[in-house]
Amino acid sequence: MLICLITSYKNLSGGQKINIDDLDVGTKLLFEKAYYSFEGCDNRSEGYYVLAPIYKKKDSYVRILKRGVIENKASIVTDTKSKKVKSTKEDFGKQIGLSSISWTNEESVIIILEKKILDEIVNIQFNINNRYSYLGEFCAAKYLKESLVFERVPHSNSTEKPMVIFSSNMKAVTEYLDENEGNISEKRVYVIGDKWFSNGQFSNLLTLEDACDDFGIPLTVFSSVPSVMDELKFKFLKKMEKEFCWLEFEEFSKMEISFEFVSS
Structure with a gap:
């Protein structure tokens, strides 16, 4: 969000x-x-x-x-x-402190995440000017369901150029990049969640990374530490411009952490 x-x-x-x-x-x-x-x-x-x-x-x-x-x-x-x-x-x-706003949506990104998480995000309400509003009302978005098939995101103004393209289909995003030969308005691709590092999805993630690299589109990954704990996935992360990995509380609580202070 x-x-x-x-x-x-x-x-x-x-x-x-x-x-x-x-x-x-x-x-x-x-x-x-x-x-x-x-x-x-x-x-x-x-x-x-x-x-x-x-x-x-x-x-x-x-x-x-x-x-x-x-x-x-x-x-x-x-x-x-x-x-x-x-x-x-x-x-x-x-x-957010702006005296005037720009109306053109020049900045746009692609976000890949699980559909169940997206469904939760688009239905969160914000208190704006003493009125409850949805994310899509001030951040226009579309959903890329499959190859070049877009759907409306609930509560979003579908007439505007989208600021965000959501998708839960990594192959569809790769096809979107390939079909347009990278000539798209979206300036970065975000991949969020552990699902994309599973055995059934990781090959799709590698293919997406190749497409982003070919077209010069930055790729940023968010996942938990356990999901990337093998050599192949470490090599993948090493190529990333930005990656963010977190440790779930249950995993963190099992770790033993020691400190050794060294005088300088």
């Missing part, structure tokens, strides 16, 4: 924004919690651009705005929905 919070913080505080010159007419945008279609320059006002509401409602109207307003407050979306977007991202930004 900490990885998700850090990734969300990087996006909200990063100062990134869209460039109007890169937008095509008809590009779908999220602006001030509602969805609009970018209609290009306003013919009557130089330096102003037109946003047309995608869904016709009583409180919706065509917006004619300066370039900077759109670039600073809008984000490109992959889909739209008629329901108004909640203010959770803004509220989360304020809660």
Whole structure:
């Protein structure tokens, strides 16, 4: 979960924004919690651009705005929905001390973990601005189920570019990297848990490591100490840029630890 919070913080505080010159007419945008279609320059006002509401409602109207307003407050979306977007991202930004937030999700990662753990994480609630919110409301995510098949993560805004791609299928992640020849927006792959070091999964982990190495994508591993206690797995960890191994309490309690003080 900490990885998700850090990734969300990087996006909200990063100062990134869209460039109007890169937008095509008809590009779908999220602006001030509602969805609009970018209609290009306003013919009557130089330096102003037109946003047309995608869904016709009583409180919706065509917006004619300066370039900077759109670039600073809008984000490109992959889909739209008629329901108004909640203010959770803004509220989360304020809660962590940001006076303003970036709306583009430029920082994104892949997290591989067991599905049962993911199900627990996405249903945890946070008290943000005196309202209980889910992780997906301020850290947009998708779930890679199998080869190039993505599913919606509960409570996540599915119209946004995801900050996190979760998966419990290591082969699917490797295929995702291979299919795109490493040309993906995700900047790191995290592998969490002991399962991936078991005899049935470790070969998949080695294949994933090769793919990450080929495409220059950093791989970080989190696991317990007992799960990596053999020569082959030690060799694997030695190649990692970062790895974090912990000792479960039951194992730690069985250990005898002695100290020898040496004068300096």
